[in-house]
Amino acid sequence: MKIYADRATVAAHQVVTDLIVVAWVYASIVAALWLHDLVRQLAVPGQKLEGAGTGMADSLGDVGRKVGRVPVVGDDLTTPFERAAGAARSMAGAGHDQQAVVNDLAMALAIGMLIVPLGLVLFVWLPLRVRWMRRAAAATRLRAARGGRELLALRALTHQPLRKLDRIDTDVVEAWRRGDDDTVRELAALELRGLGLRGS
Template sequence: MKFYADRVPVALRQLITDVFVVIWVFVWLRIAFWIQDIVEKLAVPGEKLESAGTGIATNLADAGGKVGDVPLVGDELTKPFTGAADAARSIADAGRQQQEFVGQLALILPAVAVAVPLALVLFLWLPWRLLWIRRAGVASAVRENPAGQDLLALRALTSQPLTRLARLGPDIAQSWRAGDPAAVAALAELELKQLGLRGRRR
């Protein structure tokens, strides 16, 4: 398996691209965590609301219980405290709901923020990089034997632009069909150069 080209300019470009992609992913992950921290701070008012509502409801319920002990009018005096305690519980519930909503946002917003950058890496850069690794690995493995040279030459004939092939001579395809070693070597060298690899060792 070959991760980088033999030729320095191509290898340097690949290395810079790989480093950039790693930094790109790291930066967006940091942004996602930053968004999560900011959103989670929005839950603080909900926490205070829940705490205050629960505390008020408890105190009102206790007070209502004590007032309820008053003979004859205890039940009548308890009703306002009960109603106020229920209202305080509603406030506490609103605080809990707000915290749940913020918790969902704290998951969704960072995921959305990081989804597009990661999708670019996974669906654009990574397939291109893996394709080069596979092609370069095969090419570097076969370049040292004559049959491999012939395969590389055939690959060059089928995939290289006509302008590059024409530079090798107008009869390059005919020379390859005739098994001309120089033509085969030139075509194989062209394909290896396209991949950023050095030619066959002399």
């Protein structure tokens, strides 16, 4: 499998593009994590509310239990403390729910921020890169195989721009049909150069 082209300019372009893609993915992940942490800071009031509510509920429950020991009126005095402790527990539950909503929002925003850059890398850049690698590997094998040069020449006739073909020979097809060695070699080299590979 060929990863980079033989020709220095094409290989340099590929290396720079790969480095840009890696840097872009890294920067996208760092930005998504930063956004996630930033949004999660909105959960701090919920944490404080939950802590305060839990602490208040515990304190009121303790007071209610102590007041309940008072003879004769203890049961009557306990009821307001139990109600206040229940309200404090509700407040703690609201704080907990607010934290859960903020955490879900932080995760959704971070994932949403990563969808576009990672989608472009996975569904645009990576398929193009893998396609070039397969084509370059196949062309390299053909370059070394017997009869491969003729197949590369035929591919050049069908895929290369007409102006490039005309530079090789004004009647390039006829020269190819005759099996003119120079024409076949130049056509194969043209196809290989199109992939950034050395000529045959």
